[in-house]
Amino acid sequence: xxxxxxxxxxxxxxxxxxxxxxxxxxxxxxxxxxxxxxxxxxxxxxxxxxxxxxxxxxxxxxxxxxxxxxxxxxxxxxxxxxxxxxxxxxxxxxxxxxxxxxxxxxxxxxxxxxxxxxxxxxxxxxxxxxxxxxxxxxxxxxxxxxxxxxxxxxxxxxxxxxxxxxxxxxxxxxxxxxxxxxxxxxxxxxxxxxxxxxxxxxxxxxxxxxxxxxxxxxxxxxxxxxxxxxxxxxxxxxxxxxxxxxxxxxxxxxxxxxxxxxxxxxxxxxxxxxxxxxxxxxxxxxxxxxxxxxxxxxxxxxx
Amino acid sequence: xxxxxxxxxxxxxxxxxxxxxxxxxxxxxxxxxxxxxxxxxxxxxxxxxxxxxxxxxxxxxxxxxxxxxxxxxxxxxxxxxxxxxxxxxxxxxxxxxxxxxxxxxxxxxxxxxxxxxxxxxxxxxxxxxxxxxxxxxxxxxxxxxxxxxxxxxxxxxxxxxxxxxxxxxxxxxxxxx
Numbered sequence: 475x476x477x478x479x480x481x482x483x484x485x486x487x488x489x490x491x492x493x494x495x496x497x498x499x500x501x502x503x504x505x506x507x508x509x510x511x512x513x514x515x516x517x518x519x520x521x522x523x524x525x526x527x528x529x530x531x532x533x534x535x536x537x538x539x540x541x542x543x544x545x546x547x548x549x550x551x552x553x554x555x556x557x558x559x560x561x562x563x564x565x566x567x568x569x570x571x572x573x574x575x576x577x578x579x580x581x582x583x584x585x586x587x588x589x590x591x592x593x594x595x596x597x598x599x600x601x602x603x604x605x606x607x608x609x610x611x612x613x614x615x616x617x618x619x620x621x622x623x624x625x626x627x628x629x630x631x632x633x634x635x636x637x638x639x640x641x642x643x644x645x646x647x648x649x650x651x652x653x654x655x656x657x658x659x660x661x662x663x664x665x666x667x668x669x670x671x672x673x674x675x676x677x678x679x680x681x682x683x684x685x686x687x688x689x690x691x692x693x694x695x696x697x698x699x700x701x702x703x704x705x706x707x708x709x710x711x712x713x714x715x716x717x718x719x720x721x722x723x724x725x726x727x728x729x730x731x732x733x734x735x736x737x738x739x740x741x742x743x744x745x746x747x748x749x750x751x752x753x754x755x756x757x758x759x760x761x762x763x764x765x766x767x768x769x770x771x772x773x774x775x776x777x
Numbered sequence: 778x779x780x781x782x783x784x785x786x787x788x789x790x791x792x793x794x795x796x797x798x799x800x801x802x803x804x805x806x807x808x809x810x811x812x813x814x815x816x817x818x819x820x821x822x823x824x825x826x827x828x829x830x831x832x833x834x835x836x837x838x839x840x841x842x843x844x845x846x847x848x849x850x851x852x853x854x855x856x857x858x859x860x861x862x863x864x865x866x867x868x869x870x871x872x873x874x875x876x877x878x879x880x881x882x883x884x885x886x887x888x889x890x891x892x893x894x895x896x897x898x899x900x901x902x903x904x905x906x907x908x909x910x911x912x913x914x915x916x917x918x919x920x921x922x923x924x925x926x927x928x929x930x931x932x933x934x935x936x937x938x939x940x941x942x943x944x945x946x947x948x949x950x951x952x953x954x
Contacts, residue, residue: 501868510861612809613923
């Protein structure tokens with residue numbers, strides 16, 4: 475009886491030990507993976523792309539009734555405000571029409587000046603845009619990103635800027651066949667070249683995992699004032715110039731923050747197929763030669 | 778603690794473990810959903826932890842932590858987190874609550890209370906330590922909101938499981954010793 479009890483006790487200890495060893499091994503593996511992914515996330519990109527594409531369709535289907543209910547609720551609320559909204563929108567429309575005329579006149583003037591000076595300043599923000607839907611949102615505590623229901627098949631590429639109705643939300647960091655992952659501006663890994671719209675003062679906007687990213691690498695802190703409008707500067711060669719981001723909030727002399735343009739719950743977003751500026755070395759790699767011709771056909775393909 | 782669970786393996790332990798895995802997998806897919814409450818975005822990020830808390834008692838003792846580790850990695854890859862973060866949190870949570878070693882099924886109030894305390898404890902400690910080790914600023918308010926959502930959703934998940942229990946493998950009905 476005593477021997478049986480002892481054997482039972484030993485078995486129990488052994489089994490517990492094995493379970494603990496399994497858990498500890500996985501904990502060590504997880505911590506190692508965290509360090510690896512923190513230093514080089516690109517290693518996991520192919521696996522992530524596959525999994526995101528596979529799960530994206532499923533998440534999209536699950537999301538359908540939820541989003542349907544949300545929009546139904548929204549529509550119901552909107553119905554009560556139709557009259558006041560209509561009145562406000564009419565006024566706004568009249569104002570925007572004025573802006574449209576002025577914008578056309580200014581564009582004609584700019585084209586004229588460019589042709590006189592023989593320069594090509596280029597209008598950075600592409601006119602085309604890809605409308606996609608947010609299917610899932612990763613909201614911290616370490617990462618802030620969203621998954622969209624379109625990828626390579628929709629023409630999305632890494633680096634493309636993503637906007638909601640009133641401002642930039644981030645840029646594409648991974649593209650699968652049918653899904654793409656967007657890094658939000660507030661994520662710790664986000665770095666965007668920005669400037670003040672009115673003065674052209676430049677800085678880098680650094681995500682801090684909160685709602686107000688920080689400005690860094692600027693010349694003089696006194697040049698930044700509360701309420702100044704911040705847009706992308708285009709200096710990084712990745713994002714076009716002039717995309718609205720938010721407004722300056724100066725907390726102290728050394729801590730200048732940007733309050734991002736408020737957004738509703740993300741649903742539909744626009745991806746701008748902006749062609750980033752490639753360095754000369756990179757364009758060299760894309761030079762293709764036609765075999766049939768003896769002449770070098772420098773057909774530069776930028777992708 | 779139920780020593781029988783450790784000493785005598787259930788003949789259907791493998792299927793029971795896979796049942797727990799499937800349920801957690803569903804929760805992982807749902808964890809990508811968000812909604813807006815006032816000016817704040819509320820996320821279901823830690824929803825899979827409800828599934829881990831309610832993991833079937835008669836699961837395979839060795840296979841279960843392996844499954845949970847892999848499910849955590851899968852959640853990280855799907856949700857775009859740092860790879861390894863969710864698996865670490867899930868495993869520490871699993872180690873703390875030991876769902877496969879419970880003597881009896883937990884009653885609702887006790888389960889809710891135990892879940893609330895353990896999720897707060899595990900997430901705060903792990904996030905704090907991880908933030909320190911890998912030098913990342915943590916948005917504590919977002920974390921608290923996510924914990925709040927998980928705690929609020931727990932009763933619904935518990936009830937759902939209770940309703941569907943009759944269609945699942947219910948080891949409590951099995952005359953097993």
